[in-house]
């Protein structure tokens with residue numbers, strides 16, 4: 005296949021990229037200086053760049069290509085649907101077969117009390133929809149003063165105005181005057197980074213009680229909902245201590261506050277259950293979804309809504325003035341359906357739960373003997389490791405050094421996409437990854453750690 009790559013002129017592409025393409029989530033100055041890596045094709049768990057380098061994609065694109073690359077059945081589903089009905093909307097009392105079938109299918113996979121789905125074009129749009137639905141719900145219930153939504157520091161809920169406001173990413177808030185009013189953030193359940201001298205169990209309770217203090221400060225009659233990822237993804241694969249979610253559940257029930265579980269990453273098999281809510285035994289009122297829903301082959305998202313909320317919309321009536329031109333897009337819906345069929349036929353959720361998830365976790369843990377690794381952790385096909393200067397006392401490197409960024413760059417050049425969140429290295433490979441590919445992933449991760457240590461030693465920093 006390498007001769008195929010001769011068709012790409014990397015330098016020309018990078019020049020045009022520099023002149024015309026404004027990238028998302030990029031420092032435009034450094035990007036222009038260094039040039040973008042051109043990814044030209046992909047198959048299974050591998051991507052190829054325009055210079056012919058083969059790279060194991062340990063991040064499944066952006067946490068989304070759950071069924072891996074090169075699944076031609078999804079291409080056929082899109083082709084057939086485009087020929088049959090490329091577009092029609094669901095406004096004004098219309099629908100079409102793919103969107104109806106997709107809503108039914110997702111309703112059957114979701115927790116028993118959730119049976120209706122609103123469709124969007126992305127995870128960010130899903131969270132915009134959630135914000136409006138939550139407030140609309142309490143207005144219909146005659147309690148419009150229940151308006152404030154509580155999120156968490158370092159949570160990620162997307163990049164639109166509502167998504168970035170619900171999220172707790174400080175650098176995002178500092179650009180554009182966010183968050184918007186009516187959103188409050190509490191600390192995250194990040195034991196390694198913030199647990200101090202507590203045990204993880206103690207810290208889980210303590211972090212959950214932050215929710216209760218916030219509710220009491222704001223006034224329970226003013227709090228509409230709590231939003232959280234089951235496991236924080238973009239925040240650095242932050243896995244809450246086992247005590248966290250049960251305590252959160254108790255608090256929400258005590259004050260009659262809705263629960264929004266952002267399933268954009270955890271949904272569609274990543275934890276070894278269809279949804280992270282099932283992994284943690286949660287009963288949300290809303291589950292925003294996207295990413296693995298289509299395995300990234302088409303842009304699509306949605307919000308799965310509880311019977312309690314959907315029932316209120318139906319009983320109270322009145323139009324909910326909200327929707328997107330592409331809500332329930334027929335081609336995206338056909339691709340999502342085929343993606344779910346493939347996950348089911350190949351028993352990928354069971355594979356993550358009983359086979360490849362435990363296999364990856366066992367292999368990933370072996371990295372904890374590396375001098376730079378302060379902790380390894382993971383659930384299903386999510387993994388993280390913490391880079392430290394000294395293991396004892398969890399001593400970090402100076403953040404100015406960007407040791408995580410260094411490790412990521414060395415890893416990608418060495419043939420593995422890992423991502424860095426500060427000095428936390430994270431992985432989220434496609435669910436179809438095989439045992440030998442996991443072995444390759446973990447040995448490449450170890451090589452990246454060795455290369456990072458050598459680079460630090462060469463500069464006298466370690």
Ligand SMILES: *Cc1c(COP(=O)(O)O)cnc(C)c1O
Nearest residue numbers: 126127128160161162266268269
């Ligand atoms: C990626 C992500 C989003 C945003 O989804 P987009 O499709 O990028 O808009 C929202 N929530 C979580 C948890 C995510 O990981």
